[in-house]
Amino acid sequence: MKTTYKHILAVAAGMIFSLGVYSQGSVTYRVTKDDPYDIKNFSLAIDPFWVDLNGQNGYAFGWGLRADYLMGKRLQLNFDMRTGFGTKGYNINDKNTRNYTAYEGAIGLVLRNKVRSRNLPIVLSSSSYTSGGYTYTSTVSIKGGVSAKIRRLTMLQGGMYLMTNSVNYSKLNDSLITFENDGKTFTYRDSATALGLGGYGGTGSTVFFGGFNFKKIHQLIVDVDGYGIRSNKRYSDFFIHAMFAPIVGIKNYEQDGIKYNVKYDNKKLIGWRMGWFYRQPKDQGFSMKFEFGQRPLLATKSSAASSGKFNFTDMYCMFTYGLYIPLKVKPIAEEE
Numbered sequence: 001m002k003t004t005y006k007h008i009l010a011v012a013a014g015m016i017f018s019l020g021v022y023s024q025g026s027v028t029y030r031v032t033k034d035d036p037y038d039i040k041n042f043s044l045a046i047d048p049f050w051v052d053l054n055g056q057n058g059y060a061f062g063w064g065l066r067a068d069y070l071m072g073k074r075l076q077l078n079f080d081m082r083t084g085f086g087t088k089g090y091n092i093n094d095k096n097t098r099n100y101t102a103y104e105g106a107i108g109l110v111l112r113n114k115v116r117s118r119n120l121p122i123v124l125s126s127s128s129y130t131s132g133g134y135t136y137t138s139t140v141s142i143k144g145g146v147s148a149k150i151r152r153l154t155m156l157q158g159g160m161y162l163m164t165n166s167v168n169y170s171k172l173n174d175s176l177i178t179f180e181n182d183g184k185t186f187t188y189r190d191s192a193t194a195l196g197l198g199g200y201g202g203t204g205s206t207v208f209f210g211g212f213n214f215k216k217i218h219q220l221i222v223d224v225d226g227y228g229i230r231s232n233k234r235y236s237d238f239f240i241h242a243m244f245a246p247i248v249g250i251k252n253y254e255q256d257g258i259k260y261n262v263k264y265d266n267k268k269l270i271g272w273r274m275g276w277f278y279r280q281p282k283d284q285g286f287s288m289k290f291e292f293g294q295r296p297l298l299a300t301k302s303s304a305a306s307s308g309k310f311n312f313t314d315m316y317c318m319f320t321y322g323l324y325i326p327l328k329v330k331p332i333a334e335e336e
Helices: 001-018 188-194 302-306
Strands: 020-024 029-034 042-056 058-072 077-086 101-120 125-131 134-142 146-168 178-181 184-187 201-222 230-252 254-257 258-263 268-278 283-295 315-329
Touching: 029 146, 042 077, 101 201, 125 201, 125 258, 178 188, 178 283, 184 188, 230 283, 268 315
Parallel strands: 020 134
Antiparallel strands: 029 201, 042 058, 042 315, 058 077, 077 101, 101 146, 125 134, 146 201, 178 184, 178 258, 201 230, 230 268, 254 258, 268 283, 283 315
């Protein structure tokens, strides 16, 4: 039994050590750069891969383009385009389905632009090794961090997006999907099998959004004796938006030359989202964006059952990753 206790304690100690962060208090360093205004305020990103997971249709993935432009002291412009090459339910030979596409534009009005000094951690070294099936990592940093200027911007942000996607009829309330032709109306539930209708259709929406964007910029570079150049740099946005859709539509259907007018009145026109965007202030590299929430959409079966209450089947999350090119584009804000 003692051996068992010792083994447990050893594993626990190893897990703690694997997350160890050690402070080095006796180093000498010189700050070579501490300027959150010396940035490249425009970036264009090519995203070779993004993925969108959603309760309405399952998934989609593809490629896209993104651009962000911090225009002087008072404005920020954003653009985001995504198109799918792997949309669940989409068939290029079936014109009843639609590929995932999204076009989004936003403008932000800067309400607050302040610089404050805070201590930032500076990592000097990191090492890891594997023993007994466990990986142990230790990190050495400057004790207490290094004082740096941190620029924070608060924006009122709004915009709109257009989106299309395929929709899985079985995830909707199929007794409420009606098909009309030549004065005759029937539901998908009652007649889909008999008429040989497919399981997927198309949907499209026009959505307006508004909320707040919180930007954080810092650019600290230090030269540490015995370790060389070390840095802590960041250019990131956190946003939270409410969304409203004046248009959430479902595509009409055609089968064997017969055209059907399709209607589905169970729609959610209100939604929300929050997310995060990250890149470097000046250097070219990789950027990423993550968001999640509830889009305005054709309500699912579970939505109808919950009578408009919060439901996870209407949730989505989207992650995109790509290579960006930063540029300096006038006007550029300068420190006052």
